Amino acid sequence: xxxxENRSKDLVDxxxxxxxxxxxxxxxxxxxxxxxxxxxxxxxxxxLPIAINYETMVALAPSNDSTVCLYSxxxxxxxxxxxxxxxxxxxxxxxxxxxxxxxxxxRKNIPIEGVNVTIxxxxxxxxxxxxxxxxxxxxxxxxxxxxxxxxxxxEMAVLCQKAENDFAGVKCGIMDQxxxxxxxxDHALFIDCRTLDYQPVPLLQSGIKVIVADTLKxxxxxxxxxxxxxxQCEEAVTLLKxxxxxxxxxxxxxxADFRKYGMDLPPTVRRRAEHIVHxxxxxxxxxxxxxxxxxxxxxxxxxxxxxxxxxxxxxSCRELDVMVEAAWNVKGVYGSRMTGAGFGGCTVSLVDDSxxxxxxxxxxxxxxxxxxxxPKLYVCTPENGAEQLEYEVPEII
Ligand code: GLA
Numbered sequence: 001x002x003x004x005e006n007r008s009k010d011l012v013d014x015x016x017x018x019x020x021x022x023x024x025x026x027x028x029x030x031x032x033x034x035x036x037x038x039x040x041x042x043x044x045x046x047x048l049p050i051a052i053n054y055e056t057m058v059a060l061a062p063s064n065d066s067t068v069c070l071y072s073x074x075x076x077x078x079x080x081x082x083x084x085x086x087x088x089x090x091x092x093x094x095x096x097x098x099x100x101x102x103x104x105x106x107r108k109n110i111p112i113e114g115v116n117v118t119i120x121x122x123x124x125x126x127x128x129x130x131x132x133x134x135x136x137x138x139x140x141x142x143x144x145x146x147x148x149x150x151x152x153x154x155e156m157a158v159l160c161q162k163a164e165n166d167f168a169g170v171k172c173g174i175m176d177q178x179x180x181x182x183x184x185x186d187h188a189l190f191i192d193c194r195t196l197d198y199q200p201v202p203l204l205q206s207g208i209k210v211i212v213a214d215t216l217k218x219x220x221x222x223x224x225x226x227x228x229x230x231x232q233c234e235e236a237v238t239l240l241k242x243x244x245x246x247x248x249x250x251x252x253x254x255x256a257d258f259r260k261y262g263m264d265l266p267p268t269v270r271r272r273a274e275h276i277v278h279x280x281x282x283x284x285x286x287x288x289x290x291x292x293x294x295x296x297x298x299x300x301x302x303x304x305x306x307x308x309x310x311x312x313x314x315x316s317c318r319e320l321d322v323m324v325e326a327a328w329n330v331k332g333v334y335g336s337r338m339t340g341a342g343f344g345g346c347t348v349s350l351v352d353d354s355x356x357x358x359x360x361x362x363x364x365x366x367x368x369x370x371x372x373x374x375p376k377l378y379v380c381t382p383e384n385g386a387e388q389l390e391y392e393v394p395e396i397i
Pocket of ligand 1: 034038040042174175176341
C-alpha cells in the first residue's frame with residue numbers, strides 16, 4: 001500500500017494538470033475481504049467482511065456542463081460521457097462502474113451535474129477484493145460530497161449494487177458495496193443482507209493479523225458459475241417451499257428444517273443448499289465467538305467454511321485449495337479459507353502476530369513449489385468504509 005498522503009498529492013497534481021483547477025473534494029473507499037459467510041448475501045443471509053487498507057481514491061470538481069470526464073491514473077486512460085445520455089464504454093470497461101452510478105442516480109431522480117474526475121486505486125484488480133465496488137462507492141460518495149444529496153450509507157450501497165447489476169451487468173449481491181461504504185476500523189461488519197441491519201464486531205483485540213493471499217489465477221469461470229449457483233439456490237427454495245411454505249430464501253431454512261426436508265432435493269441442488277444453510281449458521285456462531293474473544297473457535301469455522309465451499313458449493317479450485325492447505329500447516333494460523341466468489345482470487349487467513357513471518361515465507365514457498373508461481377500476499381488491517389480526505393492545494397493557481 002503506497003502512502004495515502006503521497007497518493008492524494010499526486011492525484012491533486014494530476015487533477016490540476018488535466019483540468020486547470022483544484023478538486024472540490026477527494027474521497028477514498030476501500031476494497032474488502034470476507035472473513036466468513038460466502039455466497040450467502042444473495043440468499044438474504046449473513047456475511048462478516050472487513051474493509052481493507054487498499055482503496056480507490058477519487059478527486060472531483062463540477063465541470064459546469066453535463067459532461068463527466070473520468071481519468072484513471074492506474075491505467076492512464078480517459079473516458080468521457082454526457083449525463084444527457086449515459087451509454088456503455090466498450091473499450092474502457094472500468095468506466096462502466098462510475099457510469100452505472102450516474103445512471104442509477106438519474107433513475108432515482110437525484111440531481112447531479114457534470115464533473116471532472118481523477119481516480120487512483122491500489123485494490124488489486126481481478127483478484128476478488130472488490131476493486132469495482134470500491135470504485136462505485138468512491139464515485140457515489142464523491143458526488144454526494146459535492147452535490148450534497150440525502151442518502152444513507154445503506155441506500156448508497158444498494159444504489160451501487162444496482163449500478164453493477166443493471167448497468168455493468170454483473171449479478172453480484174450487496175456485500176461488497178455495503179462493506180466498502182460502511183466498514184469500521186479494527187472491526188468486521190456483521191451484515192444481515194435481508195434487513196441491511198449491521199453491527200461492528202471487534203476483531204483485532206488479541207494480536208492477530210488478517211493475511212490475504214492472491215492465487216493470481218484468472219477467474220475465468222466465475223461469472224457463469226456464479227449465476228448457476230444463484231439459480232440452484234432459487235431452485236432449492238422453490239422445491240423446499242412445498243414443505244416450508246413460509247420461506248422466500250434459503251436464509252429462512254434452519255439447520256433442523258434442512259435435516260428434515262433436505263433429502264427431497266436433487267443431489268446437486270441439495271449440496272448447494274446445505275452449504276448455504278450451514279454457512280449462515282456459521283456466521284451467527286462466528287459473531288458470538290468473536291465477541292467472546294474466542295479466535296480459535298472462529299478459526300475452526302473458517303476452515304469448515306472452506307471445506308463446505310470446496311465440497312458442497314464447489315466454487316474452489318486447485319490453486320485456492322493448495323494455498324489454504326499451506327496455511328493450515330503453519331503453526332499460529334487460527335483459520336484459513338477461500339474468500340469471495342471463488343474459482344481463483346484470494347484466500348483469507350487469521351494469523352497470530354508471532355506467526356506472520358513464518359506464514360509469509362512458508363505459504364509462499366509451498367504455493368510456488370506446487371503451483372509454479374509465487375503468490376501475492378497482503379497483510380491487511382480492518383479499515384473504515386468511504387471517507388472524505390483532506391488535501392492541500394499547491395499555490396500555482
Ligand atoms: C462476489 C459477489 C458478492 C458475494 C460473493 C460471494 O464477491 O460480488 O456479492 O456474493 O461473491 O460471497
